[in-house]
Every structure is written in C-alpha cells, then in structure tokens.
Amino acid sequence: MTQQRVRQLRVVVEAADYDEAVRFFRDVLGMSEELAYAEGGDDRVVILDAGRATLEIGTPAHIREVDRVEGATVPSPAIRLAFEVDDAPVATEDLAAAGGEVVGEPVTTPWRSVNSRIAAPAGLQITLFQEAGS
Template sequence: MVHVLSSRTLLRPTDPGRSRAFYGEQLGLAVSREFGTGEERGVVYFLGGGFLELSGRSRTPPMPPAPAVRLWLQVPDVAAAHDELRAKGVEIVRPPVKEPWGLVEMWIADPDGTPIVLVEVPADHPMRYRPGI
C-alpha cells in the first residue's frame, strides 16, 4: 500500500489571474501558500480536508472537462452559498436541488469550465451518522 502523506487537486488554468480571482475572491477560498512570482505564480487553497493548487498555465484552449471529473465541495448551507455566489457574479449552472440520494447540490463551473458541485449534507442524512457517537 502506498503511504500517502498529503494530497491535492492540481489545475493548470488557461488564464491564471482569472482563475485566482475566481477561486480566491469569488469563492473566497483561503490561501494555504503561494509560490513563484509573476502572473503564473502558484497558489494552494484550503479545501476543507484537502487542497486545490493552481499553478502554471495551460497553453491549450479549455477543452470540455471529462464528464466524470468534478470538484466536490461540501458547504454547511447551499442556499446561502447560492445567494452569496450569485451576488458575486458567479454563474449558477444549476440552482440547489435535493437529490434522490438526499444531498442538496448546486452546480457551478470555474472560468475554464471545470464543473464544481457545492453539496450540503442534511442533518438527517446517513453520511452524518457516526456509529457509537
């Protein structure tokens, strides 16, 4: 078994400044660290128990993301996130919907089209169940 010490999702944006504005200002993700200098400097954002790194630049135009790839971000209140993000000019791809599996999901996309699912886990959902607690 591989002993994993840390992990992160790595994105190479076509326009690093635009992507930093989206993730840092519009989504309001906290910065873990920055490295390098200039327009293509790297930024690592906190994502709950993980990290999102924007570094380098993709030299090719954004392709439609693979349908199986999504960023899944759990938030405490999807309706509040919807209102906040809409007020900041983030395009809402799909407003909050309670899914048949019990999660409340809202869909947005980053400037290169990477799908992002904001998820609320209701208090009565099995994901919140902790045996013996």
C-alpha cells in the first residue's frame, strides 16, 4: 500500500449568492465555521468543517443506479456532495424549508441507509444520508 499523502479534502465552490450559500450550509445544515477571510469589497471566503472526507469515484452506470435508488428527479452532475447526517428526513425538511429543492425524497436504500437528494445553493446537488442504526 502506498503512503497516504493527502491530509484533507477541500471542495472549493464558487457561489454567486455567497450569503445564501453560507446560511444554507453553515446555519441550516450545521457545518461549523473553521476559518473565514475577507480581503475587502466582495472578496470573501469561509471554510466549513464537514467532518471526515472521502472521495467516491463511480462509473456512469453506478451513478445512474444511485440516482434511480435515491429517487432523484434530476440526474447527478459530474460532482455531487454527500453529507452523513443523524436524521436524513429531518435534515431534508430543514433544508427544504431553507430554500433547498428536494429532488429525491428520503428513501431506504439497498445498502441500508436513508438517503435524500437536494438541489442546493451555488448550483450544487447534495445527498443526505443516514447510516442504518444511527
């Protein structure tokens, strides 16, 4: 096995409506603010803690199957974010109330998790998942 060189995965997203994206992910989804910088004017960035990060790589056929299983009414883009939460149905309701569009209602998947799909600010599509027994 090769030596692990990567220490952190950081997904960088450009958000035309910065304040809405920060509100949605920090204040509603509950990702804590790790760092924030403002260089003046409209030059702002916030780094939110997403817990443990992984990189999931799937074939187009696998991604289509996940779309089907999750009941997504909109196909996955090339990059979709997935967040593990304690209660996927409640988090789905919270994000929908905060302006997210539910494109896949919470379902129990064959791999025994409860998943839902949300169209989120900044043009992102996200999966919320709750592992069985959590």
